[in-house]
Amino acid sequence: MKKKAIGYNIVEYYIIRIPYLILLIGIFLYVTGSLERQGLSSHNTRQQIIINRIFYSPNSITYTDSATGRSYPNVVDLSRFKDEAVLDKAFFTMQSRVLAASLQLTNLDTAEVYQAYINQDAYDRWKSYTKFEQYENFIDKRYVLIRNGDTLQKGVIKISLVIPNE
Amino acid sequence: MWLIDLTLLLVLIFFVFMPALENYESSKLFYKRFSAKNIALLVDTVYTAPYPLKVFYDEKALPMTYVFEEGKVIVLAKGEGEKSLGAVSSDFIEDKNKEFIYKKIEPKVSLQEAGKETIIPLAFIANSRKVEPLPAVIGGSG
Numbered sequence: 619m620k621k622k623a624i625g626y627n628i629v630e631y632y633i634i635r636i637p638y639l640i641l642l643i644g645i646f647l648y649v650t651g652s653l654e655r656q657g658l659s660s661h662n663t664r665q666q667i668i669i670n671r672i673f674y675s676p677n678s679i680t681y682t683d684s685a686t687g688r689s690y691p692n693v694v695d696l697s698r699f700k701d702e703a704v705l706d707k708a709f710f711t712m713q714s715r716v717l718a719a720s721l722q723l724t725n726l727d728t729a730e731v732y733q734a735y736i737n738q739d740a741y742d743r744w745k746s747y748t749k750f751e752q753y754e755n756f757i758d759k760r761y762v763l764i765r766n767g768d769t770l771q772k773g774v775i776k777i778s779l780v781i782p783n784e
Numbered sequence: 785m786w787l788i789d790l791t792l793l794l795v796l797i798f799f800v801f802m803p804a805l806e807n808y809e810s811s812k813l814f815y816k817r818f819s820a821k822n823i824a825l826l827v828d829t830v831y832t833a834p835y836p837l838k839v840f841y842d843e844k845a846l847p848m849t850y851v852f853e854e855g856k857v858i859v860l861a862k863g864e865g866e867k868s869l870g871a872v873s874s875d876f877i878e879d880k881n882k883e884f885i886y887k888k889i890e891p892k893v894s895l896q897e898a899g900k901e902t903i904i905p906l907a908f909i910a911n912s913r914k915v916e917p918l919p920a921v922i923g924g925s926g
Contacts, residue, residue, distance in 0.1 A: 635789070642793075646801050654814070660821050667825060668877075671832040676912075677881040680834075689834045710878045712855055717877060784821075784874070 661781050665756040668709075668717060668779060677708040679721075679734070681765040694775065696766045699723055699734055711737040718744055718780045725764055726772040744780045754781050813872070815846045816859040819904065820874035823850065823857045826908070827876040827884075827915070836911040840920055841904050847891035850906060852917050854878070854886065885916040 673691045676682040681695040698704045699721075711717055718741035723732040735741055748755035756779040764773040822843055830839060851858040851866055858866055858873040865871070878884055891905055907920040 642796070650805060654817075658817055658821055660825055663825055664828065667828045667832060671828065674832050674834050675879065676834050677879055691834075707880045710855070710880045712878075716855075716875045 655783075661754050661756075661783075664717075664781060665758075665779055668719070669758055669777060671709075672721070672777065675708060677704075679704065690765075692760070693763045693765050693770070694723060694773065696723075696732070696764050699732055702734070705734055705736050709736045711740070715740075715782060720745075720778045722776045722778075723762075723764065724774050724776075725766075726774060728771070741780060744782065745778075748780060752783050754783065755779070756781070812846060812848075812861050813870070816848060816861065816870075816872040819843075819845050819848060819850075820857055820859045820872045823859075823904075823906070824874035824876040827857070827917075830908050830910045830915055831877070831879045831882070833910060836909075838907060838909045841906040841908070843904060844902065845904050847902055847904070849891065850889045850904075850917070852884070852886050852888075879915075882910070882912070883914040885914060887917060889917060889919045 672678050673680055674689065676687075676689040679694050679699045680689050680691055681693040681698075682689045705721075709717065709719075718737040719735065720741055721734045721736075723734070724730070725732075744753050745755070747753045758777045758779075760775060762773050762775050764771045823841065826839070826841060830837070846861075849860040849862075849864075851860065853866075855878055856873045856875045858871050860866065860868065860871050889906060905920045907918045909916050909918060
């Protein structure tokens with residue numbers, strides 16, 4: 619075979635392979651990106667922290683004895699739950715990109731249902747996207763006591779958190 | 785020809801992709817992303833405590849500069865500004881019942897120049913009125 623023909627064959631051979639090489643590099647970048655996202659994924663931790671914050675922080679919906687300053691986790695102060703400003707202030711999501719949540723409190727004694735939100739506008743928008751990869755939805759349900767005035771009643775709270783992927 | 789292909793593939797895997805992965809794991813960018821997320825989560829946790837507390841951040845990382853602004857922590861390497869392309873940030877959720885003291889915490893120059901992993905010199909104090917990040921003392925030497 620002539621030198622020119624051999625050279626042409628080699629060039630032709632590698633021109634066909636260039637797209638495969640680009641594809642290989644693309645796959646490598648995608649895999650490393652996925653590994654990093656997986657390694658630094660903090661959604662489960664953040665979800666646990668937020669739920670703890672809802673129940674333990676005295677600035678949230680938890681009942682706090684004004685005389686002693688003591689908070690009672692898992693005892694929901696109904697007046698605080700109904701006050702929209704309480705959760706907006708305790709979970710100040712100004713940039714609207716960290717968290718949105720829906721809290722549904724059911725009084726098991728009277729069957730009354732109360733609803734509250736953190737970052738409601740974002741929750742309404744993001745909820746429908748949770749089937750895609752960009753948003754994750756965590757649901758937690760637990761039995762609580764409801765402090766309504768001076769009475770304690772049994773209740774159940776369902777928390778639905780939506781956290782966007784970073 | 786197939787032998788050349790195989791050689792090229794092996795060279796790519798062992799001399800390009802694998803070292804690139806190893807370099808990334810120890811790179812500043814990885815530490816910045818890790819620190820930003822970790823510190824943002826720590827701030828969220830500090831807000832959870834129903835009592836006053838002082839907490840030291842005892843995770844090892846490369847020494848960086850930490851800037852606390854409204855709702856976010858920005859991690860910067862030496863020579864980077866808050867608007868730099870290399871700046872990495874992560875959001876935390878403020879509790880407006882407590883004032884968060886926004887500030888910039890810089891590591892000792894000697895630590896940053898050494899470029900080795902160390903305990904991040906960072907602490908938080910929180911009470912019913914405020915949450916404040918502070919530079920912590922490393923190894924008792926101030």
